[in-house]
Amino acid sequence: MEITLQTRKPVEALTREDLDAFSIWEFADDEAGDEGQDETWIRPLERATIPRAADALSVAADFMTADGTPFVGIVALSTGDGIAFAGASLLADGAYIYAAHGEKTPLRYKTSTASELGKPPAGIYPLRFTLRALLDGEAAPRSGIFA
Template sequence: MNPFRLFSRPKKVRKQVYELTRADLETSAVWEFCLDEEGESGQDEATVKPRADVTKISDLDGSCIAKTEFTFADGKRAFGYVSAASEETLPAIQPVIVTPQGQVMFWYGIVPPDEKWVAESLGRLSSVSERPFPIRYSCLVPTDDIPLNGELEGFYHYNRSREIQVIKR
């Protein structure tokens, strides 16, 4: 055994939120944004770190995502995450499903997804369920605030009047 290993620091785990996998969410149900580390090489506003020590979202001061269970119309399940927020609106919690082929976003802000992106997302969802919608979701990490759960009917974005629109397929 290397005697210096006793004094070495554990490896610092940092990932981009859009690269998280199901295995990452199994390792830690909560991932905190590293906003205080943005100036470090290779890190930006999408960099997250695991917070396996956190058992309740409301215990964190910073911004984070939390493991969420998604149930498809046919009863099949998948996992992903929602952003911790003080309100349960799509723009605030931005649900994301993690599939073996990659992540599927449901909130697109002011820029609606194009047809190619919708088709790719539906392809990823079909690896889990041939009939995904409606998709129910429920955050698996407790919070003192409102429960983070709801239902998705498609892919959402704001229109020019800042009203939420849904693209159904």
């Protein structure tokens, strides 16, 4: 399927191809209520940079686990009241895996993520990331760590 500005899908259905086509996605709340769609549906933004004063964006990122394994995925990001990294998900072998819940991920989520990836938690965390898009007004992509 070709990914266009008309693309709408559940966030859990994102693929590498989606993230290669569009780095920044937002929740399609104006689409909620349409048959088959709910609050988990997202749509791409036609932007090269991450807007300021935005909430609940999903931004493509490159990840590196503690043991050096690279992944592609998304960072949940809000810029409305400062910069807040709310969580992260990895795309692994066609699966969408919730990998971070807030900047300090509770142990139960780390254990679940580790199980899905077939690694011990110490092989994944700290989980480093670099966004694939710049924030408006910045010269380099933001990087960070989910502990």
